Amino acid sequence: MDSIGDGRHHPSMDIWQLLMVTGVFMLAGGVKGVTGMGLPTVAMSLLGLWMSPVQAASMLVVPSLATNVAQCRGPHLRQLAARLWPGWVAIAIVTVAAPGFGATGSTPSATHWLGAILIAYGAWGLWRPVLPDFSTRSSWLSMVAGAATGVVTAFTAVFVLPWVAYLQSLRLGKDEMVQALGLSFTVATLALAVRVQASAAQWGWSRYGALTVCLALAGAFAGLKLGERLRVRLAGPAFQRVLFLVFITLGVANLVRAG
Numbered sequence: 518m519d520s521i522g523d524g525r526h527h528p529s530m531d532i533w534q535l536l537m538v539t540g541v542f543m544l545a546g547g548v549k550g551v552t553g554m555g556l557p558t559v560a561m562s563l564l565g566l567w568m569s570p571v572q573a574a575s576m577l578v579v580p581s582l583a584t585n586v587a588q589c590r591g592p593h594l595r596q597l598a599a600r601l602w603p604g605w606v607a608i609a610i611v612t613v614a615a616p617g618f619g620a621t622g623s624t625p626s627a628t629h630w631l632g633a634i635l636i637a638y639g640a641w642g643l644w645r646p647v648l649p650d651f652s653t654r655s656s657w658l659s660m661v662a663g664a665a666t667g668v669v670t671a672f673t674a675v676f677v678l679p680w681v682a683y684l685q686s687l688r689l690g691k692d693e694m695v696q697a698l699g700l701s702f703t704v705a706t707l708a709l710a711v712r713v714q715a716s717a718a719q720w721g722w723s724r725y726g727a728l729t730v731c732l733a734l735a736g737a738f739a740g741l742k743l744g745e746r747l748r749v750r751l752a753g754p755a756f757q758r759v760l761f762l763v764f765i766t767l768g769v770a771n772l773v774r775a776g
Contacts (some may be wrong), residue, residue: 552742
């Protein structure tokens with residue numbers, strides 16, 4: 518099984534694996550550059566095809582955090598914090614404390630969960646249901662969405678569902694949405710970092726080390742810059758449909774890999 522803390526099969530990376538990791542983060546950064554989100558989802562879905570989710574998550578933390586920082590800036594911090602802080606607290610606590618991603622011998626495995634979440638996210642994106650308007654509801658509703666997102670993050674290191682859907686239901690303006698995503702993903706990434714660090718001694722961080730993280734970070738920023746340049750050409754319904762179809766395909770591939 519592939520669950521965080523399982524240190525049985527972690528061979529040292531060779532040059533080809535390092536190149537593959539760099540390529541994955543370039544692609545993930547490119548998607549984020551075009552859409553403003555998606556780096557963790559793309560990276561986890563691809564890395565999960567040949568390594569355990571905890572290994573993938575360990576490489577994800579620094580690039581995700583670094584590329585989210587810019588999105589945190591903006592004039593809406595006070596309003597967003599007043600509405601979303603219960604959800605941010607719930608995301609952080611549940612991500613760190615929930616069983617599953619990190620529990621040895623968990624059934625189904627983390628790879629099963631990752632595959633299922635990718636399929637669900639892809640299907641939701643293709644369906645694009647009309648969400649109810651929660652903009653006038655109590656901000657404490659964000660705690661429920663945050664707790665659910667924390668559970669998903671704890672099992673898969675992917676933190677788009679159901680949090681992104683909840684943010685969309687708040688009918689935020691474009692700039693507010695970008696800043697809300699940056700702030701929320703930063704909270705989720707920091708919580709994920711705590712969780713990964715808690716298991717680092719069990720799976721051997723030293724086998725990957727700073728080189729892998731630096732390559733992942735460089736790849737993510739290179740892809741991000743390229744994606745930003747291509748945003749006008751690629752951003753749109755057609756690109757998003759293809760992306761969600763890819764998530765479904767990768768979800769199926771992860772389920773097949775998990776057996």
